[in-house]
Amino acid sequence: MDSSDPIDAIVSQIDSLTVGTSNVGNTPPAHPAAAPNSKEQNPTQATQTNGSGAAEAGDAPKKKKKRRKGGKGKTLPSGFEENFVEAPLTAEEYNKDKELYSPQKTVAERIETAVQKYKSKRKLDPLRHQLLEAYYHLGGIKTGAKMFGGLDQKFMKENDTEEIARFKATDYVPESMKNIGVQRVEELDDDYEDPEYTVDFDYVVRAFVTHKIPFDFGIKKPDEIEKAVNTIKNFLNYILYHNVCPEYTDNIKQAVKTCDKANEELPLCAVLSGKFPGDFNRACSTLFGGYWSYMTPREWEKADGEQNFDKPEPGLSKENALEIYHALITELPHIASDLSRIPKEIYREYASLEVVSVWLPEPGNPLRLGKIVCKSWTPEETLPITSKWNEPNNLTLYCEKTVTQYAYPGMHFGCTLHELDSGLVYFDEISGVMCSNFLEIRDEKELEVDSDDFDFD
Known part of the structure; x- marks a missing residue:
């Protein structure tokens, strides 16, 4: 019941x-x-x-699980954000750094460890990865599997995880540079005949940001320049923050300043490399047998004989060049401007130049040409260059003020100079526009290529 x-x-x-x-x-x-x-x-x-x-x-509706905040969908920082700051070190991390970067270890050991740690702490996109690999390589750090790098069971048992990871790392200082930064004594050093390397962060950074980035990587846009330069600057700040090489702190800080300077100058150099030599110099070159005289536009024809202007050639037409020349040569009263005769070239020279000063017409002034005063310049690490315009014989070049405004004292550029019997010197064939602290250094492979040219065996 x-x-x-x-x-x-x-x-x-x-x-x-x-x-x-x-x-x-x-x-x-x-x-x-x-x-x-x-x-x-x-x-x-x-x-x-x-x-x-x-x-x-069964068929009864299930309760939906609540998604945790900050889960898989959240994007982790890359370490390159504009306002990114390294997190304060805990006592444990600080002590770990002191152990990893102990002054008792060689500079090579500390740098090798720092590179490996840095890459594990940063999220690298393909461009940043490629930039860092090239920068490390220029500084002597090799990338790739180490020779005889296999690990046997005995090694695995006798070493801790950190030592195993260090041995397996793909970024390492080669044996030939293991004593970098160590003072050498000829009588005591059996390897004294080997090349002696020095530690100079600023030297390597200068070469990378002023030469490799604009010329080897061809980076020209301002935002891409900033990204490339700041990638190197980010690594330098990491080295400073973790006190990897306290004996080179001043040198590393100078390298950071070099990055800041490159961020200021590289965009200007990139603009000028596209605007040089300006219409006035192109017109002179076209009229008086320079580089641009071989670039005079021609009319393209279709198979049926109709004109096709969809494929214009670079350069100026003779008529356009003559119009520009006549309009602007009158702004240079010290130059003989007899329009009834064609000036003749009396001297030609390929030149490396450094800008000494820049002159621009005052706002409202109807003059359209500015002045770039230059002197001959010998790039660092190259043989001396002799020139007709070595100091104190400075050279004045003329260019539209819309182009001249991007030039600045200390800037360098390579070009071909043409002197006319009228007293005018114009320039064309620009080979490059470079920062004031430009430096080009070549690695061992590039030097080996050059040495092959002289191998007569």
């Missing part, structure tokens, strides 16, 4: 929904609260059991 006690009713209800091992396979009774027409509605059970007694999901 059923009890009328409500508690007994609840217990009975729970029992009816609980499936034990003793009644596996039995269908649980209908819910006591089911409607009279439940057969027609075909109500769905919340759970059923399988053959092993485990509950199977």
